[in-house]
Amino acid sequence: MATLLKFDNISFTYDSERERTTILSQHDCEIKENEFVSLVGLSGCGKSTVVKLMAGLYQPTSGEIEFNGGANERLGHVSLMPQQDMLMPWRTITENAALPLEIQGVRIKEAEQQVHEYLPSFGLEGVAQAFPDQLSGGMRQRVSFLRAMLGGHHLLLLDEPFSALDAFTRREMQLWLTDTWQEWGRSIFLITHDIEEAIFLSDRIFIMEKGQTGPFQEIVVPFERPRPNNLHLTKEFIELRSKITELLFKKETNEK
Amino acid sequence: MATLLKFDNISFTYDSERERTTILSQHDCEIKENEFVSLVGLSGCGKSTVVKLMAGLYQPTSGEIEFNGGANERLGHVSLMPQQDMLMPWRTITENAALPLEIQGVRIKEAEQQVHEYLPSFGLEGVAQAFPDQLSGGMRQRVSFLRAMLGGHHLLLLDEPFSALDAFTRREMQLWLTDTWQEWGRSIFLITHDIEEAIFLSDRIFIMEKGQTGPFQEIVVPFERPRPNNLHLTKEFIELRSKITELLFKKETNEK
Amino acid sequence: ACGSNPSNGGATEGKGNGGATELKKVSIMLDWYPNAVHSILYAGIDQGYFEEKGLELDIKIPADTTDPLKMVATGDVDFAMNYQPQVVMARAENIPVVGVAPIVRHPLNWLMAPEDSDVESPKDLEGKTIGYPAIPMNEALVKTIIETDGGDSSKVNLVDVNWDLMPAITSGNADAISGGYINHEQVLLKKNGHPVRAFNPVEYGVPDYHELMLVTSEKLAEEQADLVKDFVEVMTKGFEYVQANADEALDKLLERQDASFPLEKDVEEESLSVLLPLMTSNGEAKFGSQSVESWAAVIDWMKEQELIEVDVDADACFIKL
Amino acid sequence: MKNSRLLLIITVAFGLAWEGIVRLLNVPVFILPPPSRIFAALGKHWELLLFTHLPVTLWEVILGLFLSIVIAVGAAMLIHFSEIGERVLYPIVIASQTIPIVALSPILIMWFGYSIWGKVAVTILITFFPIVVGGVDGLRATNQEWVNLMKTMGANSRQIFFKVQIPQALPAFFSGLKVAATASVIGATIGEWLGASAGLGFFSRRASHNLQADLLFATVFLLSIAGFVLFYTIQWIEKKSIPWFYEEKK
Amino acid sequence: MKNSRLLLIITVAFGLAWEGIVRLLNVPVFILPPPSRIFAALGKHWELLLFTHLPVTLWEVILGLFLSIVIAVGAAMLIHFSEIGERVLYPIVIASQTIPIVALSPILIMWFGYSIWGKVAVTILITFFPIVVGGVDGLRATNQEWVNLMKTMGANSRQIFFKVQIPQALPAFFSGLKVAATASVIGATIGEWLGASAGLGFFSRRASHNLQADLLFATVFLLSIAGFVLFYTIQWIEKKSIPWFYEEKK
Numbered sequence A, B: 001m002a003t004l005l006k007f008d009n010i011s012f013t014y015d016s017e018r019e020r021t022t023i024l025s026q027h028d029c030e031i032k033e034n035e036f037v038s039l040v041g042l043s044g045c046g047k048s049t050v051v052k053l054m055a056g057l058y059q060p061t062s063g064e065i066e067f068n069g070g071a072n073e074r075l076g077h078v079s080l081m082p083q084q085d086m087l088m089p090w091r092t093i094t095e096n097a098a099l100p101l102e103i104q105g106v107r108i109k110e111a112e113q114q115v116h117e118y119l120p121s122f123g124l125e126g127v128a129q130a131f132p133d134q135l136s137g138g139m140r141q142r143v144s145f146l147r148a149m150l151g152g153h154h155l156l157l158l159d160e161p162f163s164a165l166d167a168f169t170r171r172e173m174q175l176w177l178t179d180t181w182q183e184w185g186r187s188i189f190l191i192t193h194d195i196e197e198a199i200f201l202s203d204r205i206f207i208m209e210k211g212q213t214g215p216f217q218e219i220v221v222p223f224e225r226p227r228p229n230n231l232h233l234t235k236e237f238i239e240l241r242s243k244i245t246e247l248l249f250k251k252e253t254n255e256k
Numbered sequence C: 001a002c003g004s005n006p007s008n009g010g011a012t013e014g015k016g017n018g019g020a021t022e023l024k025k026v027s028i029m030l031d032w033y034p035n036a037v038h039s040i041l042y043a044g045i046d047q048g049y050f051e052e053k054g055l056e057l058d059i060k061i062p063a064d065t066t067d068p069l070k071m072v073a074t075g076d077v078d079f080a081m082n083y084q085p086q087v088v089m090a091r092a093e094n095i096p097v098v099g100v101a102p103i104v105r106h107p108l109n110w111l112m113a114p115e116d117s118d119v120e121s122p123k124d125l126e127g128k129t130i131g132y133p134a135i136p137m138n139e140a141l142v143k144t145i146i147e148t149d150g151g152d153s154s155k156v157n158l159v160d161v162n163w164d165l166m167p168a169i170t171s172g173n174a175d176a177i178s179g180g181y182i183n184h185e186q187v188l189l190k191k192n193g194h195p196v197r198a199f200n201p202v203e204y205g206v207p208d209y210h211e212l213m214l215v216t217s218e219k220l221a222e223e224q225a226d227l228v229k230d231f232v233e234v235m236t237k238g239f240e241y242v243q244a245n246a247d248e249a250l251d252k253l254l255e256r257q258d259a260s261f262p263l264e265k266d267v268e269e270e271s272l273s274v275l276l277p278l279m280t281s282n283g284e285a286k287f288g289s290q291s292v293e294s295w296a297a298v299i300d301w302m303k304e305q306e307l308i309e310v311d312v313d314a315d316a317c318f319i320k321l
Numbered sequence D, E: 001m002k003n004s005r006l007l008l009i010i011t012v013a014f015g016l017a018w019e020g021i022v023r024l025l026n027v028p029v030f031i032l033p034p035p036s037r038i039f040a041a042l043g044k045h046w047e048l049l050l051f052t053h054l055p056v057t058l059w060e061v062i063l064g065l066f067l068s069i070v071i072a073v074g075a076a077m078l079i080h081f082s083e084i085g086e087r088v089l090y091p092i093v094i095a096s097q098t099i100p101i102v103a104l105s106p107i108l109i110m111w112f113g114y115s116i117w118g119k120v121a122v123t124i125l126i127t128f129f130p131i132v133v134g135g136v137d138g139l140r141a142t143n144q145e146w147v148n149l150m151k152t153m154g155a156n157s158r159q160i161f162f163k164v165q166i167p168q169a170l171p172a173f174f175s176g177l178k179v180a181a182t183a184s185v186i187g188a189t190i191g192e193w194l195g196a197s198a199g200l201g202f203f204s205r206r207a208s209h210n211l212q213a214d215l216l217f218a219t220v221f222l223l224s225i226a227g228f229v230l231f232y233t234i235q236w237i238e239k240k241s242i243p244w245f246y247e248e249k250k
């Protein structure tokens, strides 16, 4: 598969008055076309920063980011679902979700039509005309997720899309995402703190550490697709989960 | 143990222009002193609404809430950690966390001193003087958690306190919470979508359904404390988890 | 500069009963809103004197009393009504205006003090407060009057009260006012139960200046001498009409004004009766005539009072008709 | 319902207190007339005031306020979006607010003559500054996170402006607009001093000069009514346009 | 650094353009004097202007603005927190903005005489409204979720006010304050017309009556400088007090 996005010797440092926080140095990674990659790492290690770099919102302190074979413009070509839901309080749920379509020039009526088709799968049919502050935390997150999905770009960056969902709803959303991903043929880069979710969904898993130097530690997920519902009960799955957990935790322990 | 909080035949309905959403009807429940109770339920079923009722922010449409043996005033006597972190952008991390102490009249210097003592356990020592928008999602959540803990009231309401945390950090916070709870002797009411977390931490688990009528389905957790770290590998644990998962999922399936 | 601006309607006056001949528009900016003194202009319109000369008068109101001279100098209006010393002041500032004809030949701006106060004579104002509208001319008036009366003007406290001459004296915040007119403020104060004693500046060393005169620009005076002449003639006829038919002329003015602002008849009547005798000089000089001596006296006095710093040529200040 | 009754009661009480105090303290009528005198004057001249002068002033107010909004919004955008706007236009705008109208009157007359435009110009001069400040501060309030989100969606500046910046700028804009609307009344009034032959400003100035305080206050009464209507109209529009800002959470 | 140079360059360019246009179009000096004349006048009378009149006006401005803030903040709180305040006080406040100062001046003179308080009163009258509107709208902007959080912590209204409402009201308050600060200069100027014997307002009227447009504009120049300094001082304080509102996210 061809490379869709490539970090080439990237460094990134936050430079606030308070202090300098280095998130990445001399870092390489790549996402291929049609690939599903997850990123796990401890809270505060810099995962959200990585997706913002990927989305084109931040510029690396040094290094090159290649996208889509040299077409380096990423703003407008990569969909981002941010960690905070970022719904606009002056727009109804439908209007919030329809935003990327509106921006692409789809006529409002048609855009809202499209949104309405998806609302039932997201458990949001009753609240199409509600405003964000009338929704529960998990519902808001699903609206934000739908909005990102409707962006319709080749690369989809999801920053903890299901963190506010219960196991049941989360499962439904995961299945919907897998189906849609296979159907639409996009690349997905998912940040999650749920290792099972990462294994269940991804082709590859990146493990990030605080002050990441050099490339991510990488795990290739060996399970065939479609993956059965009871995959997490298999020995291979449990072993893989332990391995990743260990990698994550050991890093932390080593650091200390 | 004596009863700390009691819902007596409570109903609650949101009455917006758009529509009426009934969250509770003819509902009873109680939390005892020194007890750790968890509430699980599908996204959007009304968990956050329940804690807002408990906190005294909403008034039930009908029914009585008794608190602390008849002293029904709950505002100011119950600590709430809301689902959204609700940090104030004009306050530093220290100032945000010190807010409940400030309100109780503790002198600012002393309050900040107290906060600084806790920051290391929360992995926040480096950002004491940072502002909330310079923090990662999980760090913000931990600040919010610390703020609620410092409220120091007999009942602590935690609305998905660890949803943005990775497994490792989450584990650390859970352990810290258990220790603190046993040391301080408060009652804790925890909303979570992580069933393992609920089992690991709670004395009892409430299962809520959408449009809850009558009392919650209730599970008493049979494990002794202190609970070992590898509890989740025991057969009893796995069985209990399956049972709760089933209860949660079957409800959903029945409804459909 | 081109003649008059297109008017905003209301102020354009003309009999216009089917006159086929094109009337030439001519504009004038009054010193203030229409009142008794302007009845001579309205008489000119109502009696058709302007029309006889082929003129149509466009009357404009100033935003500030200094605007008329500026606007006439720029050519935005043809004529203005203003004060003789102000013309001198303007010329000292190189504003090319000239006096055409006096309308009120003597000062109206008298020093006033409440009748029931102990100010019997201007020198009694020593150590007291005088309100005035921040016009340096008034400072000079006060100074001359008090010093001529044997007082020490440096012991007088002058306060700029701009809009509020009358409240200054009725509220007791000022012991006297300078800048009030005997045909307006004095009349109104009396009517409202605060009669004042007024001191004529001419009796206290101030030259007998023309309070109100017709002014135009040097340019217009030079290029349209006929128009100027015609205008003065019409005004003279208007004056004569008003002199002979004071009641009627006043009624006409009030009637006109009723459409926009109801003037009080008794006030304007009294005002006119104060004005009329001052518009001629005891018969010795006819309406509208002026002399170089008058200008020279005013200029000398102003120079002495440091109202102007440069020499002003008295001969150039006015036009001889 | 209850509120409007309360308002009525208090207005009446206020009027009675005024009447009483003025009469008791013997405040001269030509300084502060009692309400009874004001209403008598209003009764006597209502036709003139309502049908001749009020429409003139109202028209100046409406035209002035409308143009003021257009100009102010343009200026606010220039100031917010361009360095030059902020460095050059803003100081000029500020300076314009420190010039007494008297100093400008000859210039305005030269430019606009005695047409309505001179009065409109003064109204604009007096009202546009609060809108500019409201607009600039409103635009400044933009939450950068939303702008970033819009950018990832490929939004151009126009879309970001209309879909994110405008909604967030509206509260501050409306604050400025309410101040401007109220000031527009006095703006037109002052504008009429430039030389008018009708309008409430013209009328009030003459009444004041002629010491007819009852007529003066009758005019002020009408001006106040106009000010109320404008203010509360804008506030109503505000509540309708930014409900999310007003909505009280339960 | 670069910016202030730009500003300087543009100011000079602006001055030159003005000078050029006035000279080219032969605009009469007594209508709009060119900068060279204005500065000449300033140079000639600077001692009088700077040491006699400027301090008088500045003192009125500062006193007026200070009291205005105090009164306006009080009024905004009353209006926001009490029904009566909103229903009764707000209309009165609005009405006060529609009254031409001419109508009030006799009353002010009656109360304050020719002391500084009359001028301060006019300054307050002209400046307090934008602050009130900014304050009221700012308080209205309170996010109820934070208030709720504070309540669960047992905060009393005073604590909620100071720790949540004030910080959120500050942006709107400062917008109003910036408008007020700029207006305060003209407020004091107008105030001096009530009765003064010193001050830039007094001086500007004299210059105007003496047909000395250059001196008049020299005064206006000083007034503008005062206006700038006030505006940018407030803006600076604003940036210092609400950095979270201005902080550009990276």
Ligand SMILES: Nc1ncnc2c1ncn2[C@@H]1O[C@H](COP(=O)(O)OP(=O)(O)OP(=O)(O)O)[C@@H](O)[C@H]1O
Pocket: A014, A015, A016, A021, A023, A041, A042, A043, A044, A045, A046, A047, A048, A049, A050, A083, B127, B133, B134, B135, B136, B137, B138, B139, B164, B166, E250
């Ligand atoms: N705007 C900013 N300015 C300065 N430092 C920042 C900023 N944003 C993030 N940081 C710092 O960068 C680090 C990584 O933040 P980031 O949000 O990328 O973490 P994360 O991996 O997404 O964490 P989480 O899982 O908790 O969301 C943190 O230490 C944080 O304090």
Ligand SMILES: Nc1ncnc2c1ncn2[C@@H]1O[C@H](COP(=O)(O)OP(=O)(O)OP(=O)(O)O)[C@@H](O)[C@H]1O
Pocket: A127, A133, A134, A135, A136, A137, A138, A139, A164, A166, B014, B015, B016, B021, B023, B041, B042, B043, B044, B045, B046, B047, B048, B049, B050, B083, D250
């Ligand atoms: N302010 C409100 N006005 C109207 N309806 C509301 C309001 N807040 C919540 N609701 C509705 O009440 C229901 C329950 O909301 P709540 O936030 O209590 O759910 P929750 O169980 O906390 O969900 P989650 O796990 O997603 O946070 C939802 O259907 C939501 O749409």
Ligand SMILES: [Mg+2]
Pocket: A047, A048, A049, A083, A159, B136, B137, B138
């Ligand atoms: Mg993150």
Ligand SMILES: [Mg+2]
Pocket: A136, A137, A138, B047, B048, B049, B083, B159
């Ligand atoms: Mg919730």
